[in-house]
Amino acid sequence: MGKKGSLMSVRHDIKVFDATLRDGGLVNNFGFSDEFVKDLYEANVNAGVDYMEFGYKADCDMFAKSDFGKWKFTDEEDLRAIVGNNDTDLKISVMADVGRTNLKRDILPKSESVIDMVRVATYINTIPAAINMAEYCHELGYETTINIMAISNASEGDLRQALELISESNVQAVYIVDSYGAVYPERMREIADLYVEHTEAAGKLTGIHAHNNQQLAFANTIEALSRGASYLDATVSSLGRGAGNCPIELLLAFLQNPKYNVVSILRFIEKHIPKLKADGLVWGYDIQYLLTGRFNQHPSSAIEFTKNKRSDYTRFYSELLDKE
Amino acid sequence: MGKKGSLMSVRHDIKVFDATLRDGGLVNNFGFSDEFVKDLYEANVNAGVDYMEFGYKADCDMFAKSDFGKWKFTDEEDLRAIVGNNDTDLKISVMADVGRTNLKRDILPKSESVIDMVRVATYINTIPAAINMAEYCHELGYETTINIMAISNASEGDLRQALELISESNVQAVYIVDSYGAVYPERMREIADLYVEHTEAAGKLTGIHAHNNQQLAFANTIEALSRGASYLDATVSSLGRGAGNCPIELLLAFLQNPKYNVVSILRFIEKHIPKLKADGLVWGYDIQYLLTGRFNQHPSSAIEFTKNKRSDYTRFYSELLDKE
Known part of the structure; x- marks a missing residue:
């Protein structure tokens, strides 16, 4: 494996993937206004974004x-109320968590849905279940990916085995998911090389979904890209769980393909992001997220710290040490 | 040139350099309280930080x-009021801008000063003047560096010539300064390789001073480090002009050498940073800085945008386009 392209080149395998509603929904319990969702959809269409993830397909039992909010479940009629028949180049995605979905009940045949892609989110120890779910959706006619979460906790051996199993499936991409924001660029390049080695051999693509605990979400995204990753997750203004994600405005400004245009996203930010913040929504890089990222721990304790409006970082540091 | 060390190794050439007062002084006109400065000095001593830059040596004519505030001039008696004789392992630095100093009047012989290092800041077209200034300070007994600003605007040819000239001087380090926050990690690695090639041959060291316009200050710092840079500039909570700098808390948490300890910095942040923000000081990553960084422009227009509390990003984007 090696470097793919340069800072000047256009790579046509690249897909910009907006995960604002799905990952951002973890911040506000999916309580987005219809105006927000509609405006985001239009901003993405105008920006040349390739995929937009509306939410989860969570099991209502x-x-x-x-x-x-409705994007925890992403029912077909709610989607159509925003996108109609989606007569655009923007593809629509939903996420299905292993162990939290009822696909047989909740996923329609592709011919009856405006959804294009189902992404299956899994930890490394539930890969067989994830493959089953992805294959089921593939049979129904959907594009599929498998997103391996908490990649910083996966051993090299387990990861190789997971990638080999997935290579035999029909998914079109496999994601690196740095759920804890714990991965440094140097390590990210190694992980991306391992993925790309497997996905290229199997005629699939590699994806990257980064978190910003150590202000590395954008850097890790473009480093994985430079090693061959194609599916690039990002969110508007970094909106997403805890420290948030790779900001889509940074990514679009970086990419050389003239099909991408950051201006419609800037306009969306102008209109909507100050209001979200004024309403009290809190997300993005802060010391508590740095610390859970550095300790390679789930951000839940940092999210709790944030909710409780704490700023006693040294005490939080000791609490994390106790959990090691 | 190649990769130096790994994510696990300790590199004894590394020097963590706190530039909070000097770069942060550009945000608040050097209006720091004595308590802030004293606490920062003690936090740096306890954190194992190697150098602390107190401010500029600006010409009072x-x-x-x-x-x-006094750290624009950093007079000896003001320094001693904070550090006494500085009987610690922390070295003290000041910055001298080409064309804005009166060294003959303002720099004492080293034997009469607690200052250890004078860093000369220059654009690439005033390298000979910078070398003169550095040599003058070297003669007086100081450690010296030359910091080449706006590196994203320097041509490869000019940069090679500058590095060759500096190689013949007595400075101990030469800095990459990404004043505009315009450099991507891929390019940063190339620049660092060019520097290290020259500095290693001359028995000198390479330094990195990054800005956070594109959320790359930390990433670029550790990427330059991985290619052999030794002097690593950072500031507490990223405090610095415009989008700010590499956060020292991220850098200290990253480094493997057990001499570094982030806890005293966390305690300093707890005590002082919320107050600075409550007092209305604004710095750090935001869309306007992304845009000047991406356009490879000086951040002054984004600083003005921030001061005027504007949030019309699309209009600002057009204004920047007009300046290209």
């Missing part, structure tokens, strides 16, 4: 519909 | 003392 496990999660009460009254406890969440 | 060009800049009225009444218009700035």
Whole structure:
């Protein structure tokens, strides 16, 4: 494996993937206004973004519909209320978590849905279940990916085995997911090389979904890209769980393909992001996320720290040490 | 040139350099309280930081003392009021800008000063003047560096010539300064290789001073480090002009040498940073800095945009296009 392209070149395998609603929904319980969602959809269409993930396909027997906004479930009629028949070049995605979905009940045949892609999110120890789910969706006519979460906790051996199993499936891409924001660029390049070695051999693509705990989400995304990753997850203004994601405005400004245009995203930010912040929504890089990232821990304790409006970082540091 | 060390190794050539007061002084006109400065000094000593830059040696004939805080001038008695004789392992630095200093009047012989290092900041077209200044300070007994600003605007040929000239001088380090936050990690590695090739041959070291316009200050710092850069500039909470700098808390948490300890910096942040923000000081990554960085322009227009509390990013984008 080696470097793919240069800072000047256009790589036609690249797909910019907007995950604002799905990952951002973890910040506000999916409580986005229809205007926000509609404007984001239009901004993405105009920006040349390739995929937009609207939300999860969560099992309503496990999660009460009254406890969440509609994009936790992403029902077909709610989608169509925003996109109609989606007569655009923007493809629509939903995410299905291993162990939290009822695909047989909740996924329609592709011919009856405006959804284009189902992404299956899994930890490394549930890869066989993830492959089953992806194959089921593939049979129904969807594009599929498998997204391996908490990659910083996966051993090289397990990861190779996972990539070999997935290579035999029909998924079109396999994602590196740095859920904890724990991976440094030097290590990210090694992980990307391992992925690309397997996905290229199997005629598939590699994806990258980074978190910003150590201000490395954008850097890790473009480093994985430079090693051959094609599917690039990003969110508007970094909106996403905890420290947030790779900001889509940085990514679009970076990419050389003239089909991408950051201006419609800037306009969306102008209109919507100050309001979200004024309403009290808090996300993005802060010391507590740096610390869980550095300790390679799930961000849940940092999210709790944030919710409780704490700023006693040294005490939080000791609490994390106790969990090691 | 190649990769130096790994994510696990300790590199004893590394020097962590705190530039909080000097670069942060550009945000608040050097208006730091003595308590802030004293606490920062102690936090740096306890964190194992190698150098602390207190401020500029600006010419008081060009800049009225009444218009700035004392760290614009960094007089010996002001320094001693904070550090006494500085009986610690932390070295003390000041910065001298080409064309804005009166060294003959303002720099004492080293035997009369607690300052250890004078860093000369220059654009690529004033390298001979910078070398003169550095040699003058070297003669007086100081450690010296030359910091080449706006590196993203320097041609490869000019840069090679500059590095060759500096190689013949007595400076101990030459800095890459990404003043505009315009450099991507891939390019940063190339620049670092060029520097290290020259500095190693001359028995000198390479330094890196990054800005965070594109959320790449930390990434670029550790990428330059991985290619052999030794002097690593950083500031507490990224405090610095415009989008700010590489956060020292990220850098200290990253480094493997057990002499570094992030906890005293976390304690300093807890005590002082919320207050600076509550007092209305604004710095750090935002869309306007992304845009000047991407356009490879000086951040001054983005700083103005910030001061005017504007958020019309699309209009600002057009304004920048007009300046190209």
